[in-house]
Amino acid sequence: MENSISVKLKVWRQANPKAQGEFVTYELQDIPTDTSFLETLDILNEQLVERGEEPIAFDHDCREGICGMCSLYINGHPHGPATGATTCQLYMRRFKDGETITVEPWRSAAFPVIKDLMVDRNAFDKIQQAGGYVSFNTGGAQDANAIPISKVDADEAMDSASCIGCGACVAACKNGSAMLFVSAKVSQFALLPQGKAEAKKRVKAMLQKMDELGFGNCTNTGACAAECPKNIKLSNIARLNREYICAKCSD
């Protein structure tokens, strides 16, 4: 039942952060359509190694859409043309036989290229370190009815917490803004009673760090939410704005 396609991969190659990068086109023959996109890159890399060329560097880890390591800007979309899916969940059946697929790294001043398609996303870790946690001892798990939380809030917090921090929002944004990521990380706490204790301090610290690291200003184009592999909603950004404005006004 399997079909095979042949594609051209136009891949960004850059030897190191300071080197001048360029696109190199590779032809791949008879790729089964049930191959994942990352496996296709693996196949290409094997061929490159056999030919004695430098393999393409790209980020990947769990390959099941939960770790947030894979990136890649494929044919104008972060994580490729599929919606609600990461690059590792993208399959070659999405592409046509003979198609040229353009593969670029995330492009943002805050995410410098390390090599080829690999970018440095440490900026996200720095934002998390600035306040994306609760700093008190939560103890063991309590009875579920000890702290009543409405189902709506619990679901909303869980949806926000599904952000895997891949950086697709920054890559998709014409302003290189990290607002969707920061808003998800702020929301997952702001919605729950455990997070409310440090809500003001958290939102100010995380937003300040985000600005410091050189991410852009949000202009509400909504490209981030449209391209997010975890479907993080735009309403999180409104909540972040609200939390921040209220925190600043109460200073």
Added chain:
Amino acid sequence: MWLFKSSVGRKVVMSVTGLFLILFLTFHALMNAVAVLSLDAYEAVCEFLGANWYALLGTLVLAAGFVIHIIFAFWLTLQNRSARGNDRYAVTARPKSVEWASQNMLVLGIIVLCFLVLHLFQFWAKMQLPEITGGDVYSGSQALEATFSQPWVLPVYLIGFCAIWFHITHGFWSAFQSLGANNDKWLCRWKCIGWWWATIVMLLFAVEAIALTIKFATDSCPCIGELI
């Protein structure tokens, strides 16, 4: 000051000034309607908004609204371009849910600014300004006639109105989003209210401009009169 130093604060400034300007445009469209209905009544409105202390104060506040909105727009855009980095994507695609206007607010704003400068030359520079500086002061209907009797004015104004329409359809809901007054339910509501608000106000402007052109251009240029 967090309104200048933080990204959210800068957007708050854009939102507040933007909403203020939308409110101003709404009143402006209503005042124009007076000119279409009765030139005498329009003269009374112009008299009321001449070089009185309250009208001058209002003009200053309005000018500040424009200036702050425009300066912040350029400032934010410069920051956003540098945040994007030096390398641009070779291939980009606009997701369906992303409005065209939202990605072109600066360009639309620049078109609106050009229109604004022209409009100020045609009216403010002939009416309120000479009242302050001393000079030849046009009455409301004189300024209207001097402007709308020229056939090129209408198409230029209509282009300006289109740019403002696009600018507001995104700007309206975006302002509430930036102010944090938004959630899943209200996102669609603000978009809907913004669309209707922009459409009604800009249609009003367009109808008024067409009516005034018919009124004044037909006298000076009989060929238009024959066309109508």
